[in-house]
Amino acid sequence: MKVTTDKINSNLIKEVEEVSGQKVSACFQCAKCTGGCPVVWAMDVYPHQILRYAQLGLADELLNSKTLWICASCQTCDSRCPREVDIPKVIEALRLVLLRARGGNYLHPNNLPARVLENAPQQGLVSAFRKYAR
Amino acid sequence: MSVKPEGFEPLIVAFCCNWCSYAGADLAGTSRMAYPTNVRIIRVPCSSRVNPSFIIRAFQRGADAVLVAGCHPGDCHYHSGNFFTRRRFTVLKQMLEYMGIEPERFQVRWISGSEGAKFASVMNNITAEVKSLGPNRKLRDAR
């Protein structure tokens, strides 16, 4: 991982800010978001680091991170963020950037275990497909 | 369409508040920052002292542009004077534009006592802008 002026000046931040409607630069790295995230232990890049990487234009590290697919949009983090950053919106924007750039979907109905398809409530399936597919 | 006479030298009246912009002009002076001679300054205690009627009068008497300069919002020596200035002159500007006065001819600028260079550059710019517009004929008294 290396920070360069080119990366910091790249378009990624602008694109993420536009799609998410959030000000990435507002984050002052207090990490309160990460401390309360219920699934943080499964993430490779923590929520506060997502914001930091975005501030530094570390596009590859962001777009390859598992975190984008782990965040449950539970909104615990943004409900506590002192700088009014809606973190799941930033994560969602990255997810969209990625799905658009790479095409294809993260989740396909065929990949779901039959047990899940059978038992899970509609609401869960609809949510998942809206999150993971384009 | 205004006609541009050769060698036209505009006359510009500038109202400067005593605490910031007038001091900025003085600093431009002590720092020997050259700017054109077209500007004449009238010293007022605060930009909020500038009555719109002074500006109209200047245009009527043949000024080619008028500048009102005061302290930056929040820095006013009298605390809130320049807020009134800002509000008043947005209205006046619209009115002048409605009467056909080009926006470049009436400008409001915030120049602090330490902004000698800004003062000089504002003078350079406004002079250049008005030069290219040509003389003010819209409001000038028929005399």
Added chain:
Amino acid sequence: MRYSYYPGCTLKTKAKVFEDTTLQTARALGLEFAEVEEWQCCGALYPLNTEEVFPLLSPVRSLAQARAAGCTKLVTLCAGCYNVFRRTNRTMRSDAEVRGKINGYLEEDYRGQVDVVHYLEILKNDVGFAELAEKVSRRLEGRKIAPYYGCLLLKPRNEMDFDDVENPTIFEDFLRALGANVVEYPYRTECCGSYLSMANEEVAATAVGRILTSAFKNGAEALVVACPLCKYNLEEYQKGFREAAGSPAAGIPVLYFTELLAEALDVREQDGQ
């Protein structure tokens, strides 16, 4: 009082019991729930980006219908629907640009006139918990019940305005009105993993495990929820944790709050389950 009622997909299918007990109890309490006629799926998620407005069409259509039907309140049950409706309505009230787009498309003039409420809010504000307590015929005396709020009822903090995000009390007050013993435990507002259970079961399972362990430790004999997805997750991943925590082998029931309400009001009809 008459309310427009938006059931949502899940209450018509996998969470039938949620709908049944809702309608039974509402009737018993003299509340009239008139189902929105041509409702469609609300989309399950409120869009988290600035570009998508079309997912809002469906909820707005239902809201506009509620208004046309002369109702000032639209009631939802599922926490997911509630979250989508509440936020959509807020957007329609405050965001002129989105409002313009949606109304243009729907040929409506909906500006957020209808209030989106949750059944719990009706019980608290319109019926009143004190009054509710008086109507209870079978108090849930001695039952140790742990309320589980999850996320969507409460968050985002500045948009939902349902209860204090960090220290909500509405579920507890409700349970006390029914005469139950409320189990306090710190994980009642921690996320259950939500839709992660579709794609990433391991993560969801761990999230659920923490909630259950905390509830077990504090003596819970049942959990009560307001969301079919919470219920699914809490039930689906119980086994492993029960064993790990050395808890009773039999599953802990996860109930919709309306099931308890129906029981306490003694109006539960046989629903074939």
Added chain:
Amino acid sequence: MKRIGVFLCWCGSNIAATVDIEETMAAARKMPGVVYVDHNKYTCSEIGQAMIREAIAAHRLDRVVIGSCSPRMHENTFRKTVEAAGLNPFYLEIANIREQCSWVHKDKLTATEKAISLIRTAVAKAARSEPLFSTEMSIERRALVIGGGIAGIQAALDIADAGFEVDLVEKEPSIGGRMAQLDKTFPTLDCSACILTPKMVDVAQHGNINLITYSEVEKVEGFVGNFTVTIRNRARSVDMEKCTGCGDCYAKCPSKVDSEFEMGLAKRRAIYTPFPQAVPNKPAIDRANCRYFTSGKCKVCQKVCPAGAIDYEQQDQLVEKKYGAIVVATGFDTHKLDNYGEYAYGKHPDVITSLEFERLVNASGPTGGKILRPSNGQPPKNVAFIQCVGSRDKAKGNPYCAKICCMYTAKHAILLSEKVPGANAFVFYIDVRTPGKDYEEFYNRAYEECGATYIRGNVSKVFPDGDKLVVRSVDALSGALVELVVDMVVLATSVDARADARELAQKLSITTNAYNFFNEAHPKLRPVETQTAGVFLAGACQGPKDIPDTVAQASAAAVKVVSLLNKESLLSNPTVAEVDIKLCSGDMSCLAVCPYGAIAEKFIEERHGREIRKRRVAEVNTALCQGCGACTVACRPGAINLKGFTNEQILAEVDAICL
């Protein structure tokens, strides 16, 4: 016709090299009203000034125009010059032909042309100048200090030591403020009481200080030098003359309530002194909690009081007093934690605020200085300190930094290590801010010598687990998730303005910022003055502050007060607004824009035929007017004018420029 003299200055070659003095003089001679023109190499020199004085006498000049450097340079010098020659000092006008002409222009031809124009403009203005006079105002040579914390105490002592009488008004039964609640103080760790109580006693014993406790300011009228203030002495129910401070009453009072001073960690009685070293050490009855006042039965205190000092019939009293200057020193409140449910404050007894912690470590506090867990009275082993609670949080707290909490948290960590051997402090922070003399060193000591572990992460949640507390965060530096199991959590709560600050600001005609801290007149250069002349600020009421800053500001405010009260009288600024009541329509548009509250309405009686009618007009208080001129523009009928910068003068300047 006016007789105007014009004097041109060369300023050596500074002016003369660029402006053709001869030509300018020739042009000046032709200007209307000009009867005499002269020039000088250095006008500000004694020779130059003498020349002007002589010319005034010789040519009977009644207006003087000097073409020289900026008026910001020598206006005062030259005013004195013309005054010495017997003219009104405001008969002088200066044309700035140096800073705004010779120094910024190179071409001699156009520079001379401009200089002539500038002289003509000044001549036009001078022709319309009128004599202006300052008025002399008497000064009430006494000061009022509002608030008896360390700020008010220091200001009162300094003013009193300078020989002026001071009234110190404090709303509580005792002075002392927050500092009285603290244990040891950073950065030196000297005991707060040891340095504060002697000062409190000094206040009580100082011949020039009149201590008015249990009282509040009700109304403020007047202006600098002459304020009239109404003070409400709340009924104390104890006769201060008779009471000896023996304490028998509160030993026997049956009604117990949470002690505000102890932050609710201990009880006090309904008749009470807030703390043992209170000044004055005489109790007051808190009527809301007294059995006699709430139910009509009790009167125990009256029965036991050996001095017969209890007086249930006492009423609030309004006292009107006059002052020349006022110091506001009402201090701060700590932030309410209603929005911070994630920290479990109020849900678990072992989660406490920093001010509660101060009481726990304080030797005269509820635990006698032992740090004990409120839940079980046992000393804690692991303590988490959370910084920035309610600060730097624009979503649900104060967006600003509270300035003192990084330092007092370091102090708390140090005190913990001293008082509970073997205990561990964990400090969660966003940034550690320690700008100040010996401050960084103090913070270094907390982690280097006293073993505190600093973790860079804003705590997200605290929750109980059995009889312990779990603190969830992350160490942002290492990227490690943090889940600490601790015995106690201390929240470094933010600093808020007093709840009644805005109300008090209104009474004093001063302003507050968005968070209700009082505004200083200039953030850098007039930090203790307010926009209202004669009203000064000291301490945390102006913004979060520690004790050193508070005391420095209090002494500075005292100096300002003393230099004001030291004057025999005040000279008013003569360039003030003036209302022509004939033109005034009484719509009071002027009043709305005046930043100094210098305009008031007045009713005049006018004869209309036989009838006498009352009419509203505006009146300018020349003591308050600062001469900004905003009102003149707000006035539609043109009834209000600014002396020294009249409409006529400015229009004449415009005309002269545009000739």
